[in-house]
Amino acid sequence: MQAGIAPTNHLKDAWDIAAHVASVIGLMAAGVWGYFNFVKSRTYYPRMELSVSGEIITSSDKKFLVPRVILKNIGRSKVQLLQRGSGYKIWIANGRTKVGGSLAWSGGKPTYRIFEQHGWIEPGEAIFDERQLHALPPDCVAAKVEVRLRAPVGIVVPKVTVWTCSAVVGPETKKEGTE
Numbered sequence: 001m002q003a004g005i006a007p008t009n010h011l012k013d014a015w016d017i018a019a020h021v022a023s024v025i026g027l028m029a030a031g032v033w034g035y036f037n038f039v040k041s042r043t044y045y046p047r048m049e050l051s052v053s054g055e056i057i058t059s060s061d062k063k064f065l066v067p068r069v070i071l072k073n074i075g076r077s078k079v080q081l082l083q084r085g086s087g088y089k090i091w092i093a094n095g096r097t098k099v100g101g102s103l104a105w106s107g108g109k110p111t112y113r114i115f116e117q118h119g120w121i122e123p124g125e126a127i128f129d130e131r132q133l134h135a136l137p138p139d140c141v142a143a144k145v146e147v148r149l150r151a152p153v154g155i156v157v158p159k160v161t162v163w164t165c166s167a168v169v170g171p172e173t174k175k176e177g178t179e
Contacts, residue, residue, distance in 0.1 A: 048071060052068065053169070073126075141170070
């Protein structure tokens with residue numbers, strides 16, 4: 001005697017296939033969401049290393065400041081640089097002190113532009129700016145350079161991220177054994 005073959009239930013088969021397809025699509029969507037939110041957002045988030053230094057050069061009775069601004073893209077994505085709101089200011093101390101003994105700084109205007117030749121910076125790239133020479137007053141004992149750099153972060157709704165740094169540059173000191 002032959003065993004009877006059970007009739008197929010097409011509705012149940014279609015439901016099982018749809019459930020498996022939905023599970024696969026759900027897993028793929030969760031994987032894509034996880035990738036973009038945890039891996040790519042962290043990997044491609046702009047990471048910049050901004051530093052500033054300078055040198056005071058004395059010539060006869062005149063003093064000049066040469067500020068050096070260095071920017072390195074230590075992230076894995078290209079970063080667009082915004083000129084508006086980016087730049088550096090120079091503050092000057094003439095030896096006067098405030099209550100508490102800290103130097104009194106004056107100046108801070110105007111804001112000088114930086115990285116005008118660069119619209120963006122590639123991953124691993126380092127750029128620098130030291131194109132300007134600034135005259136200092138004869139009674140200047142130190143200069144402070146404050147840098148501010150702006151760049152957009154995000155694709156759909158870009159927000160602006162700001163990096164800042166500053167450095168105090170003192171007069172050149174004589175090295176031992178030199179005159």
